[in-house]
Amino acid sequence: MNKRRYHHGELRNALLDAAEALVREHGVVGWSLREASARVGVSPSAAYHHFASRDALVGALSTRVIARLGERMSSAAQTAGPGVDPQGGLVAAGRAYVRWALEDPAVARLAFGFGGRDPGAEIAQHPHDVVEAELDRLVAVGALNAAARPGAEFAVWAAMHGLATLLADGLMTLDGPEAADLQAERLLRAVITGLTQETAPSGGWPAPRSAHTERRAGRQGTTTDEPAATAAPPPR
Amino acid sequence: MNKRRYHHGELRNALLDAAEALVREHGVVGWSLREASARVGVSPSAAYHHFASRDALVGALSTRVIARLGERMSSAAQTAGPGVDPQGGLVAAGRAYVRWALEDPAVARLAFGFGGRDPGAEIAQHPHDVVEAELDRLVAVGALNAAARPGAEFAVWAAMHGLATLLADGLMTLDGPEAADLQAERLLRAVITGLTQETAPSGGWPAPRSAHTERRAGRQGTTTDEPAATAAPPPR
C-alpha cells in the first residue's frame, strides 16, 4: 500500500507486516528478505538498519505473534468467566490456542519454531503466563489440589501446545473448527482432572523453567527496546 | 569417511547420513545441499539423481528419523511389559519420545517440521501406531473405558508431542533427563486417568485423522519399496 520511500520510524513495522503476509502466502521459508523489502517499496539493504539479519526479522515477528496469541488466550479466558465450571477458563484459553494454530498454520509454525530467539522480547501476556494465572485461580477456588499446582502449568501448556503443533504441521487433521474445539476441550479436561487426582512424589515435582520467564527474570532494570544483537558479527 | 566417487546405490543413504550430521551440527537450516555433497565426496548435482530437490532430501531424512523414533518407542513399551501397572507401556513410550527430543533437539525439530511431506513414506511403526496399540491394550486389560477409546490416541499423542516440542524448541527447560522422565510420566498419567473418567458426549467424539494413516490407506496394494520420487520428473 504505502510505498513512500522514507518511512521514518515505521519501516520496522512495515517490514514485519510484509513478512507476516509473506509467511501466510509462501510458508515459513518460502520468501526472501528482498521480497519483503520490495513489497514495502524499499531497497534490500534498508532492512538491515532495523534488523541485524533476516533471522532477527523472523525472531521479532515471532514474538509479535506470540504476544497476540497470549492476548487472545487471555481474553478468551476472561469471557469464559468464573461460571459454574471452574475449568472453563483454561479450556477457553486452550481452545483459542488450538484454533489459532488451525486458522493460521504457517504463522503458528513460525512463532513456535523461532519462539524464544529474540533477545529483545518482552511479552506482557505470554501464553505460559495465561495458563499459570488460570491454574492459580483453580487452586484458589478449590478445584485443584495445591500439592499438584507446582509445575502443572507445563503439563497443561504441553498438552495444548502438542495439539496445536500437530495440527499446524499437518500431522493430524480435523474436520472443521468445531471438531478442534471439542478435541481441545477433551484433552484439557482430561489433563486437569488427571492432575487433581495425582499423588505427588515425595520431594514434589521437578521444576521446569520457561525460556520466557527466565528472560524476564534476567533483565531487571535494563530496558533495551532495540535488539542488542545488531553489532554482533554473523555466526560462521 | 568413504569418499569413493561412485557410490552405486549407496549415495542416497550416504547423503542422508551427511545431512543428519549437518543438522546436528548446524541446525535444521544452517547447511546446504552442496555441503552435504562435498562431505560424501561428490559433486552437488549428483544429489539430484537421488532426490528431486533439497526439500525432498529433508523430507526423506524426516521419515527415516520418525521411523527410528517409532522403533524406540515400541521397544520401550515392550520392555515395560505387562506388569502390575497397566499404564506402564504408554508411559515408557512417552518417555522415549520426550527423551529423544531432548537428546537430539535439532533432528527432532526437523522430523516434526517436515513430517508428512515425503510422498514415498512407508513407516512400519509410526509413533502414532505405537500409541494406538498401547491404548488398545489398555482397553483389553480393562484399564480404559471402551467408550473413551475412539480418538484417545490423539489426546495422548498430542500430550507427549507437546512436551517434546517445547523442549526441542527451547521454550521449556528441564534439569537433566531424569526430570524429563518425571515430567513425561506425570503428564501422561494425568491424561490417561483423565480419559478413563470422562463422559463421552452423545454421538461420541469427533474423529481426527493422522496424515500417516491416511497415506497408508491411500496406497493399497502398490508396494513400492524404493521411494518413487527418485525417478519422477522434478516438480515445476
Place this chain on the structure above:
DNA sequence: CCGTTAATCTGAACACTGATTAGATTGGAG
C-alpha cells in the same frame, strides 16, 4: 529562509545457494 546534522535509505558488490543441462565416467553383462 538557509545550512547543518542525524536519521534514513540506495547501489553496487561479494560469496554462496538451489537447480538445470549436456556430456563424461564407470562397472558389469553379453
Place this chain on the structure above:
DNA sequence: CTCCAATCTAATCAGTGTTCAGATTAACGG
C-alpha cells in the same frame, strides 16, 4: 573386448543474505 545403462561431473543460471561507501531526506537552530 564391447556395449550400455547407471552414475556422476562441469559449467552455468537466477536469486539469496549481507556489507559498505555514499546519496537522500526530514527536522531544527539561527
